[in-house]
Amino acid sequence: xGTPLDTRTAQAEEVLDRLYEEYPDTTISLTYSNRLELLxxxxxxxxxxxxxxxxxxxxxxxxxxxxxxxxDADQEELAEDINSITYYNNKAxxxxxxxxxxxxxxxxxxxxxxxxxxxxxxxxxxxxxxxxQHGHDIVEGIVVDTHVQRLSRRLGLTEEEYPEKIETDLxxxxxxxxxxxxxxxxxxxxxxxCDARNPDCDACALEDICPSSKLDHxxxxxSGDEW
Ligand code: SF4
Numbered sequence: 577x578g579t580p581l582d583t584r585t586a587q588a589e590e591v592l593d594r595l596y597e598e599y600p601d602t603t604i605s606l607t608y609s610n611r612l613e614l615l616x617x618x619x620x621x622x623x624x625x626x627x628x629x630x631x632x633x634x635x636x637x638x639x640x641x642x643x644x645x646x647x648d649a650d651q652e653e654l655a656e657d658i659n660s661i662t663y664y665n666n667k668a669x670x671x672x673x674x675x676x677x678x679x680x681x682x683x684x685x686x687x688x689x690x691x692x693x694x695x696x697x698x699x700x701x702x703x704x705x706x707x708x709q710h711g712h713d714i715v716e717g718i719v720v721d722t723h724v725q726r727l728s729r730r731l732g733l734t735e736e737e738y739p740e741k742i743e744t745d746l747x748x749x750x751x752x753x754x755x756x757x758x759x760x761x762x763x764x765x766x767x768x769x770c771d772a773r774n775p776d777c778d779a780c781a782l783e784d785i786c787p788s789s790k791l792d793h794x795x796x797x798x799s800g801d802e803w
Contacts, residue, residue, distance in 0.1 A: 578789030580732040584749045587785065588733055592754055594781045595761035599768075602760040604710055606630065611686040611711035612678075613637050616646070618703045619671060624662045632658055643684045646675035670698025688712040701740055709756050718743050718750060719759040723766030726798040730770065730788035772798075 581587040605626045608614040613633070620629045636657055640646050646654070655668035674696040678684060686707060687693055693704035702721065708714040718724070720739040728734045734745040750758050766772075769780050777783050777790040788797045796803055 599764040673697035
Protein backbone atom coordinates (compact mmCIF):
# COMPACT_ATOMS: atom_id res chain seq x y z
CA UNK A 577 0.00 0.00 0.00
CA GLY A 578 2.21 2.80 -1.25
CA THR A 579 1.02 5.98 0.40
CA PRO A 580 3.60 8.74 0.89
CA LEU A 581 3.69 10.84 4.06
CA ASP A 582 1.83 14.15 4.12
CA THR A 583 4.78 16.43 3.37
CA ARG A 584 7.92 16.02 1.30
CA THR A 585 9.98 16.80 4.40
CA ALA A 586 8.32 13.99 6.38
CA GLN A 587 8.63 11.66 3.40
CA ALA A 588 12.35 12.45 3.01
CA GLU A 589 13.03 11.84 6.72
CA GLU A 590 11.14 8.53 6.76
CA VAL A 591 12.88 7.35 3.60
CA LEU A 592 16.27 8.29 5.08
CA ASP A 593 15.55 6.51 8.40
CA ARG A 594 14.67 3.31 6.61
CA LEU A 595 17.57 3.43 4.16
CA TYR A 596 20.07 4.07 6.98
CA GLU A 597 18.80 0.81 8.49
CA GLU A 598 19.15 -1.03 5.19
CA TYR A 599 22.57 0.29 4.18
CA PRO A 600 24.42 1.38 7.33
CA ASP A 601 27.91 1.42 5.80
CA THR A 602 27.31 2.77 2.32
CA THR A 603 29.78 5.23 0.85
CA ILE A 604 31.39 6.22 -2.46
CA SER A 605 32.35 3.17 -4.52
CA LEU A 606 35.03 4.76 -6.71
CA THR A 607 38.64 3.89 -5.88
CA TYR A 608 41.11 6.77 -5.39
CA SER A 609 43.93 7.76 -3.08
CA ASN A 610 44.09 11.55 -3.52
CA ARG A 611 41.98 14.48 -4.76
CA LEU A 612 43.29 14.40 -8.30
CA GLU A 613 42.49 10.69 -8.62
CA LEU A 614 39.03 11.38 -7.18
CA LEU A 615 38.40 14.11 -9.76
CA UNK A 616 39.58 11.92 -12.64
CA UNK A 617 37.52 8.94 -11.42
CA UNK A 618 34.36 11.04 -11.10
CA UNK A 619 34.90 12.56 -14.55
CA UNK A 620 35.26 9.07 -16.00
CA UNK A 621 32.17 7.80 -14.18
CA UNK A 622 29.67 9.98 -16.08
CA UNK A 623 27.28 7.53 -17.75
CA UNK A 624 29.58 4.63 -16.89
CA UNK A 625 29.52 2.15 -14.00
CA UNK A 626 31.82 2.70 -11.03
CA UNK A 627 32.91 -0.92 -11.40
CA UNK A 628 34.24 -0.33 -14.90
CA UNK A 629 35.88 2.95 -13.88
CA UNK A 630 37.67 1.21 -11.01
CA UNK A 631 39.04 -1.43 -13.38
CA UNK A 632 40.40 1.24 -15.73
CA UNK A 633 41.81 3.53 -13.06
CA UNK A 634 43.73 0.67 -11.42
CA UNK A 635 46.15 0.92 -14.38
CA UNK A 636 45.59 4.57 -15.23
CA UNK A 637 46.62 5.83 -11.78
CA UNK A 638 49.75 3.70 -11.90
CA UNK A 639 50.74 5.36 -15.19
CA UNK A 640 49.72 9.01 -14.54
CA UNK A 641 50.52 10.63 -11.24
CA UNK A 642 50.18 14.43 -11.38
CA UNK A 643 48.05 17.06 -13.12
CA UNK A 644 51.13 17.70 -15.26
CA UNK A 645 51.20 14.06 -16.40
CA UNK A 646 47.61 14.31 -17.68
CA UNK A 647 48.03 17.81 -19.14
CA ASP A 648 51.11 16.71 -21.08
CA ALA A 649 49.64 13.39 -22.17
CA ASP A 650 49.13 12.67 -25.85
CA GLN A 651 45.39 12.83 -26.63
CA GLU A 652 45.35 9.54 -28.53
CA GLU A 653 47.38 7.70 -25.94
CA LEU A 654 45.22 8.88 -23.03
CA ALA A 655 42.05 8.03 -24.97
CA GLU A 656 43.48 4.57 -25.64
CA ASP A 657 44.23 4.14 -21.93
CA ILE A 658 40.57 4.72 -21.06
CA ASN A 659 38.96 3.22 -24.18
CA SER A 660 36.64 0.84 -22.36
CA ILE A 661 34.89 3.84 -20.77
CA THR A 662 31.91 5.56 -22.41
CA TYR A 663 32.78 8.71 -24.39
CA TYR A 664 36.49 8.05 -23.85
CA ASN A 665 37.64 10.48 -26.53
CA ASN A 666 35.75 13.41 -25.03
CA LYS A 667 36.68 12.41 -21.50
CA ALA A 668 40.37 12.29 -22.45
CA UNK A 669 40.05 15.83 -23.86
CA UNK A 670 38.29 17.10 -20.75
CA UNK A 671 40.84 15.50 -18.43
CA UNK A 672 43.79 17.00 -20.33
CA UNK A 673 42.16 20.43 -20.40
CA UNK A 674 41.04 20.36 -16.74
CA UNK A 675 44.52 19.27 -15.64
CA UNK A 676 46.17 22.02 -17.73
CA UNK A 677 43.98 24.55 -15.88
CA UNK A 678 44.73 22.96 -12.51
CA UNK A 679 48.41 23.31 -13.31
CA UNK A 680 48.25 26.89 -14.59
CA UNK A 681 45.66 28.44 -12.30
CA UNK A 682 45.76 26.32 -9.13
CA UNK A 683 49.44 25.34 -8.68
CA UNK A 684 48.67 21.75 -9.58
CA UNK A 685 46.14 21.32 -6.75
CA UNK A 686 42.47 20.40 -7.21
CA UNK A 687 40.52 23.55 -6.24
CA UNK A 688 38.13 23.56 -3.28
CA UNK A 689 35.29 25.84 -4.36
CA UNK A 690 32.24 25.08 -6.46
CA UNK A 691 32.92 27.98 -8.83
CA UNK A 692 36.56 27.06 -9.46
CA UNK A 693 35.74 23.39 -9.95
CA UNK A 694 32.89 24.01 -12.36
CA UNK A 695 35.15 26.25 -14.44
CA UNK A 696 37.26 23.18 -15.27
CA UNK A 697 36.49 21.46 -18.58
CA UNK A 698 34.02 18.61 -18.22
CA UNK A 699 33.23 19.38 -14.56
CA UNK A 700 29.58 20.07 -13.78
CA UNK A 701 27.90 20.63 -10.46
CA UNK A 702 27.51 16.91 -9.80
CA UNK A 703 31.21 16.15 -10.24
CA UNK A 704 32.15 19.24 -8.24
CA UNK A 705 29.85 18.22 -5.38
CA UNK A 706 31.47 14.77 -5.18
CA UNK A 707 34.99 16.25 -5.20
CA UNK A 708 34.07 18.83 -2.55
CA GLN A 709 32.42 16.23 -0.31
CA HIS A 710 34.96 13.43 -0.56
CA GLY A 711 38.10 15.37 -1.43
CA HIS A 712 37.71 18.46 0.73
CA ASP A 713 35.06 17.56 3.35
CA ILE A 714 32.90 20.42 2.10
CA VAL A 715 29.19 19.65 1.68
CA GLU A 716 27.56 22.35 -0.43
CA GLY A 717 24.78 20.37 -2.04
CA ILE A 718 23.33 16.98 -2.90
CA VAL A 719 24.89 14.87 -5.63
CA VAL A 720 22.13 13.95 -8.07
CA ASP A 721 23.17 11.03 -10.24
CA THR A 722 20.88 8.77 -12.24
CA HIS A 723 19.81 6.74 -9.17
CA VAL A 724 19.02 9.82 -7.08
CA GLN A 725 17.15 11.28 -10.04
CA ARG A 726 15.02 8.12 -10.53
CA LEU A 727 14.32 7.31 -6.88
CA SER A 728 13.54 10.88 -5.85
CA ARG A 729 10.84 11.01 -8.51
CA ARG A 730 9.50 7.54 -7.74
CA LEU A 731 9.24 8.35 -4.06
CA GLY A 732 7.41 11.62 -4.63
CA LEU A 733 10.25 13.82 -3.34
CA THR A 734 10.38 15.88 -6.52
CA GLU A 735 8.56 16.29 -9.80
CA GLU A 736 11.54 17.95 -11.46
CA GLU A 737 13.31 16.13 -14.29
CA TYR A 738 16.78 17.61 -14.45
CA PRO A 739 19.54 17.02 -11.88
CA GLU A 740 20.20 20.65 -10.91
CA LYS A 741 16.50 21.37 -10.41
CA ILE A 742 16.07 18.13 -8.47
CA GLU A 743 18.97 19.17 -6.22
CA THR A 744 17.33 22.56 -5.60
CA ASP A 745 14.09 20.78 -4.75
CA LEU A 746 15.72 18.29 -2.38
CA UNK A 747 17.95 20.65 -0.40
CA UNK A 748 15.13 22.25 1.66
CA UNK A 749 13.51 18.90 2.54
CA UNK A 750 16.59 16.80 3.31
CA UNK A 751 18.39 17.69 6.56
CA UNK A 752 21.74 19.27 5.69
CA UNK A 753 23.59 16.76 7.87
CA UNK A 754 22.25 14.01 5.59
CA UNK A 755 23.06 15.61 2.21
CA UNK A 756 26.15 13.48 1.62
CA UNK A 757 24.72 10.15 2.77
CA UNK A 758 21.42 10.78 0.98
CA UNK A 759 23.17 10.16 -2.34
CA UNK A 760 24.95 7.00 -1.22
CA UNK A 761 21.78 5.57 0.33
CA UNK A 762 19.80 6.21 -2.84
CA UNK A 763 22.54 4.73 -5.03
CA UNK A 764 22.65 1.61 -2.84
CA UNK A 765 18.89 1.20 -2.95
CA UNK A 766 18.79 1.88 -6.68
CA UNK A 767 21.39 -0.80 -7.31
CA UNK A 768 20.03 -3.39 -4.87
CA UNK A 769 16.24 -3.07 -5.20
CA CYS A 770 14.84 -0.13 -7.14
CA ASP A 771 16.55 -0.56 -10.48
CA ALA A 772 15.54 1.35 -13.58
CA ARG A 773 13.76 -1.36 -15.53
CA ASN A 774 12.44 -3.82 -13.01
CA PRO A 775 12.32 -2.62 -9.41
CA ASP A 776 11.66 -5.33 -6.84
CA CYS A 777 8.78 -3.61 -5.02
CA ASP A 778 7.87 -6.85 -3.19
CA ALA A 779 11.23 -6.78 -1.43
CA CYS A 780 11.42 -3.01 -0.89
CA ALA A 781 11.65 -1.49 2.60
CA LEU A 782 9.92 1.65 1.25
CA GLU A 783 7.00 -0.07 -0.46
CA ASP A 784 4.26 1.13 1.91
CA ILE A 785 5.28 4.79 1.47
CA CYS A 786 6.14 4.70 -2.24
CA PRO A 787 3.65 6.30 -4.63
CA SER A 788 5.23 4.35 -7.51
CA SER A 789 4.98 0.90 -5.92
CA LYS A 790 4.07 -1.59 -8.62
CA LEU A 791 1.98 -3.46 -6.07
CA ASP A 792 -0.76 -0.83 -6.08
CA HIS A 793 0.15 1.93 -8.55
CA UNK A 794 0.01 1.83 -12.32
CA UNK A 795 2.55 4.54 -13.09
CA UNK A 796 6.31 4.79 -12.60
CA UNK A 797 6.64 8.39 -11.43
CA UNK A 798 10.30 8.41 -12.54
CA SER A 799 9.31 8.21 -16.21
CA GLY A 800 5.59 9.01 -16.03
CA ASP A 801 4.96 5.80 -17.97
CA GLU A 802 2.76 2.87 -16.98
CA TRP A 803 4.56 -0.07 -15.46
S1 SF4 B 1 11.37 -0.69 -5.44
FE1 SF4 B 1 9.24 -0.17 -5.91
S2 SF4 B 1 8.35 0.35 -3.92
FE2 SF4 B 1 10.59 0.46 -3.69
S3 SF4 B 1 11.14 2.59 -4.07
FE3 SF4 B 1 11.32 1.49 -6.01
S4 SF4 B 1 9.35 1.75 -7.05
FE4 SF4 B 1 9.06 2.27 -4.88
